[in-house]
Amino acid sequence: MPMIRRLLGGRTERSRKSLPRLDGRSTSAGVSVTPERALQVAAVFSSVRLLAETGSMLPTGVFQKSGNTRLPAMEHPLAPLLTYQANPHLPAGEFWAQVLGWMLVRGNGGVYIERNNGGGPAGLWPVAWTSVEPRRMKDTGEPVWKITLDDDEWAPIREPDGLVRSENFLHFRSFGVGGAEGLSPIGMARQSVGTGYAANAYIGSFFARDASPGGIVSVPGTLKDAQYERLTRQWRDLHEGFDKAHQLAVMEAGAKWEKTTLSPADAQFLEVYKLTRSEIAGIFGVPPHMIGDVERSTSWGSGIEQQSLGYVIYSLLPWLTRLERTANRLFGDPSVYLKFNPDALLRGDTAQRFAGYAQARQWGWMSVNEIRAKEDEAPIEGGDDYLQPLNMVPAGGAAPAEQRALPGRQARAGDSAETPAAEDLPSWITRHYEAISAFFAEQGEQVLSLLGVRPNATAEELIDLSADNETLTEILLQLARGLAAEVGAATAASLGGAFVLEETSAALAASAAATAANVNATTVEQLRGSINLGHAPAEVQESVRKMFDGMTQSRARVLAQARVSTTTNFASHEGAKHAGARTKTWRVWDANPRPTHARADGQTVDIREEFTIGSKRGRWPHDHRLGVDEIAGCTCRLQFNL
Incomplete structure (x- = not known):
């Protein structure tokens, strides 16, 4: 059946300079719509420019999530490409503007991924969608992209015949209903665009033929051909054209001027023009008032701030989300992601910003230096402290220090409490020692296993600092929370108060992370000294085994003692503070x-x-x-x- 249809109807090949076949170009207005012609319509150009420029001007960042924590990851190798310089010839801002522009005009944007000798991305090169042809592998269905660059394009494409596999190509799609390509907003709404183009053309021709003052010249009797030609030529020379309108009209030979009005069709073209502007704004999802159609501005809220908020949420964010989701393929790790920050478009006026900062500061979720950073001001000493409202606590939590007296226990002046010694907590020393020793033992097994595969590996290659830091931090934090809860509660109770563990969580986590990073960095240094590349592989493994055997014994015990002492002193201090000492x-x-x-x-x-x-x-x-x-x-x- 497909072959019969092709024989009977022929096959329309996609032109490299036209819209995809699904969209078509003809319109009832008699205008053939192409992206190049559509951009000559002011409403189309304004919408595309608005979305592309506001999207590309936003700050971008690379972040990593771990549980509920989101931390900047600007040291990631891909961060400079996505936030600063996409390739040696194109800044990241211009890169995103080009990608958005292709998505808005043709419904698709393509980016070739240049890779270095190690296989990592070294450059991102936008490719005109007219130079891209999507295909699929016959055996696997895997998408591939046939790229044929025009004479004015360049990208470091290494693949034979320009057939690029999906791992080296980012396909940014606009809205679609299936198939390999997204739908072009211009192509799918070509009737409105064609009407707008026709209205523009009509306006131009109207002014070109305007012979104001408009009306009819009548003469008594019948004019000879020469007289008619002379009168017509004289009238056009003096009055036709918008630059000659309303000049003095001189009548002779009994000629009379009768004023007329525009035809209904001519009188309605301005309304048609306004209607197409609103429709085109709807095609791209932008507020009409932002492309000059101010008659409908109130439908997006009252005030510039509300209108800007509506634009960011309903117009810009859907496009930014598509960019983020596609670009995140580069990382190969779901915990690392790209994020556009639209806050720059929602700053508000000075009074509103400062009122928001005041609330954030008073309720304790922003520090002075965080506020100053948002205003591009230098940090100040002591500006990293957070405030805590005295009369606000989490539901089910303890009251502030002044209200934490235990039932039936009246605190008295002169009451005191002491920090317990680490030796008084032998069970906690044992727990720490066993957990740290087990971590060292597992770490040693991993190192020895890797050495068996890569005898010449360096210390940095044998230990995954990022993963080991995270693992050891979790171990130390869980131990610290249990120890802090016990010691802090005991100290607070001896002073007639109560201890709230949640208020110390951030400090305990920071201490655990710092200790883990220091411990693992020291391990890498020790490992570097234990590996002598001049020795045979068996000697290297024996040296490493002895090193980790010592770590699971003496070093684990020293670390356990130190962690218990540190956490005990901290928890006792916080418990006393909570109780009102x-x-x-x-x-x-x-x-x-x-x-x-x-x-x-x-x-x-x-x-x-x-x-x-x-x-x-x-x-x-x-x-x-x-x-x-x-x-x-x-x-x-x-x-x-x-």
Whole structure:
């Protein structure tokens, strides 16, 4: 049947300079619509320019998600291509403008992915859709793209015959109903576009033939041919054309002027023109007022801010989402993604912005420096602190410190509590040791396994720092939360208050992440020293095995002791603070303390202040701010006072 249809009806080949066959070009207005001709219609050009320029001007960023956390990943190798320079000849902003322009005009945009010798993307090259022909592999159905560049185009296409596989080509599609290609907005709405083009042409011809003042010249009797030609030629020379309209008209030989009005068809062309502007705005989904049709501006809300919000949400974001989803194929990792930031279009006036900042600051979800960054101002000292409303707590959570007294327990002035020593918590030291030792053992097995496959691998290649940091952080955080809950609650209870673990979550997570990064970085350094490429593979493996055996024993025990001491001091300090303690006192428990600690014995400061220990300052024993020399082997404790 398909062959019979082709024989009877012929096959219409797609021209490289025309719309896809599905769309067609003819219109009832008698105008053949092509993208090039459509852009001559002011409403079409305004809509395409508006969407392409506002989309390409937005800041872009690469982010990575881990659970509920979203962190910038601008160090990713693809980030510069997507946010700064798509290829050596094209900035990222112009790159996105070109891609959006092709999607808006032809319904499809194509980008060739240039790769380096290692297989990673090295450049993104937009290709005119008129140079692209979608195909499929007969055996697998895999899409391939036949690219035939015009003389004025260039891209570093290495594939034979220009047949590019999908992994080296990004196809940005507009709305479609199946098939390989998206539908062209211009092609599918060609009747409105053709009417608009015809209206433009009619306006031009109307002014070209306008012979104002409009009317009829009548003369008594019958004019001879020569007289008729002379009168007609004289009238046209003096009055025809918009630049000669309304000049003085001189009558002779009894001629009379009778004023007339436009025909109904001529009088309606302006209404037709207005209607097509509104329809074309609807084709592209833009507010009519943003392309000059101000008669319908109130339908998008009152005020510039509401109208801009409507444009961003209903017009621009659908196109940006299509760009993001297609570009995310480059990463090959669902946790890494590209994001356009439309906030630049929604800034509002100065009063509205500052009112929003004030609320964000008062309710504790933005710091001063975050606000200053949005206004392109330099950070200030102390500007990273967050405020917490005193009378607002999560549902089911504890009250503020002043309201946390335990039922039946009346806090009294002079009440005090002390930080427990790590030695008083042997079960927690054991838990830490077992978990850290197991991590080292598994890490060692992975390294030895990789060495069996790649004997000459470097330390950096043998250890995946990103994955191992995440794993160890999770282990340390879970242990820290359990220990902090126990110690913090005990300290707060001894002072007649309650401890809220959730208020310490951010600090515990940051401490766990910092420790994990430091531990794994040290492991890489040790591994680098254990691997001697001059040795035989068996000797290298034996050296690495001994290294990790030592880590699972002595190093794991030292780390367990340090983590328990650090978390205990932090949790006890926070528990006392939650219970309303006003001051804290440094107490020495070692019979032979180091001189700096001996001088600090009895030092009392406000609960939120720091102690002076030698030349350093810290909040509690084992505070990282004191440095390794003051932390190692320290057995000092804190006394908290109401």
